[in-house]
Structures are given as structure tokens and as C-alpha cells.
Amino acid sequence: MNVVLAKNETGRALSESFAVARDRLPGGGKVAEARNTAFEAYERVGLPHRRLEEWKYTDLRALMREVLPLAAAPDAAALKQAAAAVKLQAIKGARRLVLVDGVFAPKLSELEGLEKGVTVRTLRDVLETGDAALQTQLFTPDNANPMVALNSAMMTDGVVIEIANGVVLKQPLQVIHVASGATSAAMFTRSLLRLGKDTGVTLVESYIAAEGAKAYQAHDSMIVAIGDNSRLDHVRLVEDGRDAFNISSAVITLGAHAHFNTFGMTSGAAVSRYQATITFAGEGSRVETNGVNLLNGRQHADTTLFMDHAVPHCASREVFRAVADDRGHSVFQGRIIVRPDAQKTDAKMMTRALLLSDDAEADNKPELEIFADDVTCGHGATTGALDESLLFYLRARGLSEKEAQALLIQAFVGEAIESIVNDDLRELAIAAAQRWLEARA
Amino acid sequence: MSLLEVKDLKVRVEEREILHGLTLTVNPGEVHAIMGPNGSGKSTLSHVIAGKPGYEVTDGQILFRGEDLLEMDPDERAAKGVFLAFQYPVEIPGVATMNFLRTALNAQRKARGESEFSTPDFLKKVREVAKSLNIPQDMLKRGVNVGFSGGEKKRNEILQMALFEPAVCILDEMDSGLDIDALRIAADGVNALRSPDRAMVVITHYQRLLNYIVPDFVHVMSKGRVVKSGGKDLALELEASGYTQFEDAA
Numbered sequence: 001m002n003v004v005l006a007k008n009e010t011g012r013a014l015s016e017s018f019a020v021a022r023d024r025l026p027g028g029g030k031v032a033e034a035r036n037t038a039f040e041a042y043e044r045v046g047l048p049h050r051r052l053e054e055w056k057y058t059d060l061r062a063l064m065r066e067v068l069p070l071a072a073a074p075d076a077a078a079l080k081q082a083a084a085a086v087k088l089q090a091i092k093g094a095r096r097l098v099l100v101d102g103v104f105a106p107k108l109s110e111l112e113g114l115e116k117g118v119t120v121r122t123l124r125d126v127l128e129t130g131d132a133a134l135q136t137q138l139f140t141p142d143n144a145n146p147m148v149a150l151n152s153a154m155m156t157d158g159v160v161i162e163i164a165n166g167v168v169l170k171q172p173l174q175v176i177h178v179a180s181g182a183t184s185a186a187m188f189t190r191s192l193l194r195l196g197k198d199t200g201v202t203l204v205e206s207y208i209a210a211e212g213a214k215a216y217q218a219h220d221s222m223i224v225a226i227g228d229n230s231r232l233d234h235v236r237l238v239e240d241g242r243d244a245f246n247i248s249s250a251v252i253t254l255g256a257h258a259h260f261n262t263f264g265m266t267s268g269a270a271v272s273r274y275q276a277t278i279t280f281a282g283e284g285s286r287v288e289t290n291g292v293n294l295l296n297g298r299q300h301a302d303t304t305l306f307m308d309h310a311v312p313h314c315a316s317r318e319v320f321r322a323v324a325d326d327r328g329h330s331v332f333q334g335r336i337i338v339r340p341d342a343q344k345t346d347a348k349m350m351t352r353a354l355l356l357s358d359d360a361e362a363d364n365k366p367e368l369e370i371f372a373d374d375v376t377c378g379h380g381a382t383t384g385a386l387d388e389s390l391l392f393y394l395r396a397r398g399l400s401e402k403e404a405q406a407l408l409i410q411a412f413v414g415e416a417i418e419s420i421v422n423d424d425l426r427e428l429a430i431a432a433a434q435r436w437l438e439a440r441a
Numbered sequence: 442m443s444l445l446e447v448k449d450l451k452v453r454v455e456e457r458e459i460l461h462g463l464t465l466t467v468n469p470g471e472v473h474a475i476m477g478p479n480g481s482g483k484s485t486l487s488h489v490i491a492g493k494p495g496y497e498v499t500d501g502q503i504l505f506r507g508e509d510l511l512e513m514d515p516d517e518r519a520a521k522g523v524f525l526a527f528q529y530p531v532e533i534p535g536v537a538t539m540n541f542l543r544t545a546l547n548a549q550r551k552a553r554g555e556s557e558f559s560t561p562d563f564l565k566k567v568r569e570v571a572k573s574l575n576i577p578q579d580m581l582k583r584g585v586n587v588g589f590s591g592g593e594k595k596r597n598e599i600l601q602m603a604l605f606e607p608a609v610c611i612l613d614e615m616d617s618g619l620d621i622d623a624l625r626i627a628a629d630g631v632n633a634l635r636s637p638d639r640a641m642v643v644i645t646h647y648q649r650l651l652n653y654i655v656p657d658f659v660h661v662m663s664k665g666r667v668v669k670s671g672g673k674d675l676a677l678e679l680e681a682s683g684y685t686q687f688e689d690a691a
Contacts, residue, residue: 388494393531396491397541397601398519398549407544411535411584 015043017186018153021070025156027127027135034139038152041143048146057331057363058302060147063271064245068217070154071101071185078180081210083108085178089206091424094174101180102187102218103157117164123190124157134160138192141221141251145275148249151221154188158220165196165227172202172422177220181213181241188219197227197255202422203234207248207268209241215270217245228255228282234262235425237432240269242297249275254314256282263420265413265429266301267294267436273302280314280342290416291320294409294436295328295360302331309342312372318349321416323409324360325440334379335367342372349379354386354412356405406437442507444469444640445490445609450501452482452489459485461665462501467609470637474651474676475644477662478684483644484528486662487613491525492518505609519545520552522608526598528617533585538597541585542567546604570603574630592623599630610634611642616650628653648680663687 018039025035047064048055074082082100086108090096097120098108104122111120126134138160143149159175175191195201207218218240226232240246246269254260266272278287293301307316322330330353338345353362366379386408394404413433420426445467452460459482467473477483489496490503492515503510510518533541547557558566571581574596586594595615602610612631616624631654635641643654651659651673659675660667661684668687669675 387531389531390533392493392515393527393533394541394545395515396493396519396525396527397545398516398552398605399545400516400548401514403544403548404516407536407541408533411533414535 017070021154024070025154026124030132031127031135035153038139038143038149042146042149042153045146054145054304054333057329057333057365058271058273058300063300068184068186068215070156071103071187071216072183073103074100074105074180078182079105079107081180081182082178085208085210086176089174089176089208089428091172091174091204091428094172094204094424096174096176097159098176098178099157099159099189100178101185102177102189104159115167115169117167118169119162121160122157123155123160123192126160130160137223138190140223141249145249147219147247147273147275148221151188151190151219151249154219155190155221156188158189158191160192162194163196163199163201166198167196168200169202172204172425174204174206177205177207177218179209179213179216179218179241179244181210181216184214184216186217186219190221190223192223193232194225195227195230195232197229199227199230201230201232202425203232204425204428205234205236207238207240207246209244209268213241213244215243216241218247220246220248222248222250224250224252226252226254226258226260229257230255231259232261233421234260235420235422235429236262236264236274237429238264238266238268238272238274238301239432239435240272242268242270242299244269246272248273250277252276252278253281254279254285254287257284258282259285260287261419261421262288263290263416263429264303265292265294265417265432266303267432269299269301271300273304275304275306277306277308278316279308280311283311283313285314287314287316288419289316289318290419291332292413292416292433293322293324293330294413294433295323295330296325296440298327300329300331302333304331304333305335307334307336307347309336309338309345309347312341312343312345314342315346316348319416319419320351321413322351322353322362323356323413324353324362325356327357327359329360330362332363333365333367336369336377336379338370338372338375338377340371343374345372345375345377347375347377351381352412353381353383354409355383356386402440409437443467443504444506445642446504447486447490448502448504450486450489450503451499452485453497453499454485454495458499459665460489463662463666465660465667467640467642469608469640471658472635472641472643472654472656474656474659475642475662476646476648476659476676476679477687479646481662482665483662484613487525487611487642487644490523490611491515516548517552519605519607520549524602524605524607524610526595526602526610526612526615528614530586530594530598532587532589534587536585538581538583538585539567542581542601542604545601549605567604570600573633574600574603575626576600591618592620592626595619595623595627596630599627599634603630603634608638609640609642611644613644614646615643616645616647624650625653648676651676661687
């Protein structure tokens with residue numbers, strides 16, 4: 001392959017990394033070709049930078065100082081470290097699927113006794129031996145986005161889950177990404193969840209690090225297809241190590257009369273970006289997305305959502321709450337497109353940011369593009385500090401400054417957390433928020 | 442030793458002096474009423490005692506059991522036993538009343554080196570107090586003061602007073618916005634908390650409240666000073682003659 005060098009050193013290092021890793025990456029033939037195409041697409045732009053409108057607030061050329069080598073498969077010591085970290089994320093009755101340093105870890109996962117109509121395979125397996133249709137689906141995310149393209153080129157493992165028509169899972173599926181942190185490394189993962197018709201699934205994704213992990217980079221992507229009359233409840237918690245990078249992309253497509261309820265919270269990682277495209281492909285469907293950023297120190301977290309109302313009679317609700325302390329930097333970009341045929345669309349977006357220090361920053365960019373004439377669309381945004389009169393009231397009742405702030409911050413993010421339907425998952429999110437609050441006290 | 446001593450207190454807000462040397466001594470078991478026209482500095486006094494930011498004390502002192510209150514943060518004052526019942530209790534959406542009460546009570550107990558209340562003990566105590574104040578359980582599940590009527594907000598203040606068992610209670614315009622029935626319920630709640638160890642400072646514009654909470658002492662404030670002190674009859678005198686005479690005197 002004729003590797004076109006990207007324009008800076010980071011990009012060059014990545015090119016070399018790909019050249020070295022290529023032979024170790026799973027899949028030959030068409031898969032290898034698709035990887036090459038993706039890498040070429042990545043190299044045309046290189047690492048995204050602030051002059052690209054979509055990356056205006058998250059300049060990876062400035063933020064990503066070095067590219068780490070591809071992570072090695074975890075050894076026994078790394079698995080042991082990871083197992084300890086996974087314990088803290090345990091949810092009663094959930095089926096756990098664990099990726100350690102970007103590689104599926106069967107020993108930490110629960111694959112026995114899968115419900116009828118549920119199949120779980122590793123990405124590696126599908127890329128090496130899977131059928132062509134599934135392989136093609138794994139390469140559907142748009143290479144126009146450089147970080148998606150890079151992920152397509154480098155993806156090494158992940159989970160591929162298929163739910164047959166009519167299957168309603170009572171217990172959540174939990175995918176945990178753990179960085180053992182034994183060496184500084186990058187992992188590239190991709191997962192797929194395909195829900196047939198009339199199904200119901202709850203999916204939790206957690207990103208964590210083992211105790212004392214060295215700096216690492218997690219590059220993840222997720223492809224979700226929700227069939228007609230199906231419902232997916234989704235919770236995503238980013239609690240990566242404080243030196244870590246997390247660049248994740250998701251592509252979600254809904255059939256007709258489907259329902260997608262998603263909650264995401266970022267309290268970890270030094271730099272993170274979650275970019276999701278949600279497409280309504282069938283009429284009568286509904287999406288609720290709720291997001292929270294809890295940032296301090298010099299944390300940077302970017303959530304970029306693209307809601308594509310392609311068909312009529314669908315509804316979407318986006319709620320986002322950002323809390324930034326110290327020099328924390330929160331970014332929310334919410335684009336809603338209502339295509340010409342998508343009459344009777346009902347789309348709303350509301351974002352609120354709470355700044356706890358003079359140096360904290362919250363950028364908020366709503367973009368509404370409406371091409372249909374019979375729709376209800378709206379957005380609103382507020383930014384402010386904690387209300388002094390509320391703080392005084394609480395302090396006059398005996399709460400210290402930090403305790404009073406913590407109570408008001410909990411209330412601020414509570415509205416988003418309350419959107420989580422499953423009690424155990426809501427508790428998991430509350431516990432994650434609590435860990436952030438205690439760490440700042 | 443007096444419970445609360447305000448000595449020659451001078452207070453400014455943004456370059457403007459509001460209190461020009463105010464003195465007040467409150468002993469355990471006493472109920473003091475502070476009356477005065479709007480703008481006389483009554484609320485400023487209550488805010489400064491509680492430690493609200495934005496006030497600059499330029500002279501004088503406030504001692505609580507002989508300790509310098511002005512050196513303490515608002516939460517330290519609360520833990521020591523100073524309680525301000527707000528004229529306008531704030532609404533705190535998203536913070537359940539029950540959670541707020543438990544957090545506050547345990548914060549105060551912790552600051553005093555006392556053990557925290559267990560959940561069952563706490564719930565029992567709150568339910569008892571709520572019942573005596575005619576506060577429905579449903580109200581305790583809602584956000585602090587969210588959607589409460591004026592009377593409910595004041596009752597919630599008294600509920601906290603009963604729960605925290607402070608040594609000195611400052612009631613800032615407790616009667617504002619209350620109809621006569623709501624006022625009676627609130628006053629009954631306050632009277633139930635009168636005790637030989639506890640003092641109350643009742644700040645009010647109108648004499649009406651003092652028919653329900655009968656004070657031992659009445660002080661008239663005008664233009665940032667106490668201009669006259671007396672027994673409970675002074676309030677009746679004021680009702681008849683108004684504040685004008687004192688405005689001239691000050």
C-alpha cells in the first residue's frame with residue numbers, strides 16, 4: 001500500500017503503526033481491502049483539527065500529543081488487574097462481556113447459557129470467518145469522519161451480538177472496556193448489536209481502567225440496528241483513567257415503531273469524544289438521549305450528536321447537562337436534520353451547563369436543518385454558575401461549601417440520570433457521579 | 442453568659458451603611474421581638490447573624506455563648522445552634538426534602554462530633570415532627586419547597602427548626618404572605634419549641650404575629666438602630682401610634 005503521510009508527526013506515527021500492525025489485524029481478502037480503503041480515507045485528512053467545523057472545539061492535533069503503539073493481547077497479569085476493576089462495575093444479573101486492552105476476554109465474560117435467539121461472537125471471529133454480509137455491515141460507518149476511518153482500519157476486536165425476532169431479554173447486556181494499563185497503548189475496538197423485530201434489550205457500556213493504569217487511548221465504535229417494534233435501553237459510562245483518551249463513535253438506525261432510550265455520562269478520561277449518528281429509517285419511532293459531563297482538572301469531553309429524521313412521524317428528545325470545574329472543557333454539538341419527507345417530526349433539544357470556576361468552559365452548538373414544513377422542532381440552552389441564594393440556604397442549614405455544591409450538582413444532573421429506566425443501571429450511574437463528586441471534595 | 446450578644450454592630454452593603462451601631466442581648470429562654478418599618482435594617486441583622494455573604498461588618502461584634510460568631514462560616518454557625526427561618530425560603534428543584542433534611546442534620550451532628558442518625562431513627566423523628574406541624578408525608582418527597590404554598594414553606598422552616606433543635610432561632614418576617622389560618626399553625630409550631638434553653642428573635646413589621654407568639658421583650662428599630670426597648674405592651678403601643686414618631690427620633 002502506498003501510504004500517504006499525514007501532515008504532522010502524530011499522523012506519521014499512526015501511519016507507521018498501521019503499517020506495522022496490518023499483518024496482525026484480523027481478516028483477509030475483502031476485509032483487508034476495506035481496511036486499506038479506510039486507512040487511505042483517514043490519511044487524506046489525518047488527525048482532525050480545529051479548522052474542520054465538526055472538530056472546532058476538539059482539536060486532536062493539539063490535544064493528542066503522541067500516538068501510542070497498538071496494545072498487545074493481555075497476559076495473565078493484565079487479566080488479573082482487569083478482573084479487579086471489573087468487579088466494581090458489577091450489576092446484579094447482567095450478562096457481562098469484557099474487553100481487556102481491546103481484546104475479548106472469555107474468562108472475565110459470561111457466555112454460558114445464552115438465551116434462545118441470542119448469539120454473541122467476537123469481532124475477530126466475524127472478521128476472520130464470518131459471512132460476507134455481516135462483514136460488510138461492520139464497515140458501514142462513514143469513512144468521511146477521520147476517526148471512524150481510523151477505527152475501521154485498525155479495529156482488532158469487539159463483540160457482535162444478534163438478537164432474533166421476538167426475543168425480549170430480561171437482564172441487561174453489559175460490555176466493559178478495561179484498560180489494564182500495564183503499558184501505554186492504544187486499542188481499537190468495534191462492536192455490533194443487531195435487534196430483530198419485536199425485541200427488547202438493555203445494553204450497558206462501561207469504559208474503565210485498572211488501578212494505576214498508565215496513559216492509554218481507547219478508540220471504539222458501535223453499530224446498532226434496532227428492528228421494527230423493538231426497544232433498546234442504553235447506558236454508557238465513561239470512567240476512563242484521568243490520563244486516557246476515549247474517542248468513540250456510534251451509528252444507530254431505528255426501524256418502524258422502535259424506541260431507543262440512551263443515557264451517557266462522562267466523568268473520566270483526559271480527553272474524550274463521543275460522536276453518534278442516530279437515523280430514523282422507519283415511521284413512528286422515538287429516541288430519547290440524555291447526557292451528562294462531569295469534568296474537572298483539565299478534562300475535555302465532547303459529545304457530538306447527529307439526529308437524522310429521514311422519515312415522517314418520529315420524535316426525538318435530547319437533554320444534555322454539563323458540569324465543569326477548574327479548567328474543565330465541555331462540548332456539546334447537536335445537529336438535527338429533518339429531511340423533506342419527514343413530516344410530523346417532533347424534535348427537541350435542551351442543554352444546560354453549570355460552570356463551577358472562572359476558567360471552566362462549556363461550548364454548545366445546536367444546528368437545526370429543517371426541510372419539511374409540518375414539524376415541531378426546538379432547542380434551548382443555558383449556561384450559568386450555582387445559584388448563590390441556594391448555596392447560602394444550604395450552608396445556613398449546616399452543609400459545608402463542598403457539600404452544598406455537591407447536593408446542587410446532583411440535582412442538576414439528576415434530571416438526566418432519572419431518565420434511566422432500569423433501577424440497577426440508574427444506581428450505577430448515580431454511583432459514578434458520586435465518585436466524581438467525592439473525588440473533588 | 443448571654444446566649445447572643447450583638448454589640449455596637451455597624452454593617453455596610455456596597456458602601457452604604459445599613460446598621461449604625463446596633464446592640465442587642467438575648468438570654469436563654471427569652472423571646473425578643475424586633476419591630477420596625479421597612480428599610481430599618483431588620484432583615485440585614487438576621488442575615489448578618491446567619492452569615493449571608495455580601496455584608497461588610499465595619500465595627501462591633503456578635504458573640505454566641507461568648508464566641509465570635511463573625512469568624513465562623515454559615516455552616517459552623519448552624520452547627521453551633523444558630524437558626525435563621527428565612528423570610529423567603531428558596532425552592533431547590535431536584536433535591537428531595539427528605540434527603541436535604543437528613544444531609545443537613547447529619548452535617549450539623551458531624552460538625553459537633555456527634556454520631557449520625559441512622560435512617561430508621563431519622564425517619565421516625567421527621568414523621569413525628571411533620572405530623573405535629575400538619576405537614577403531609579407527600580410534601581417531604583418533593584423537591585425542597587418546590588410547589589409549596591407560602592404557608593407550607595414557612596411550616597417547612599419550622600419543621601427544620603424542630604429537627605435541628607437550635608439554641609437561638611431568628612424568625613425573619615415569618616408572617617409575610619400568610620393568611621390567618623396559616624399564621625396560627627406556624628405560630629403554634631414556634632410556641633411548641635419555646636423552652637428555657639432556647640431563645641427566639643422574632644422579626645416582624647406587624648404587631649399581629651405577636652398576638653400568637655407573645656414576646657418577653659420588644660425592640661423598635663429605625664434607621665439601623667434600636668431606638669426603643671420595652672415589654673410586650675410596646676408592640677400594642679406601636680400598633681396604635683405607628684412608626685413615624687421613631688423615624689423622627691432617629
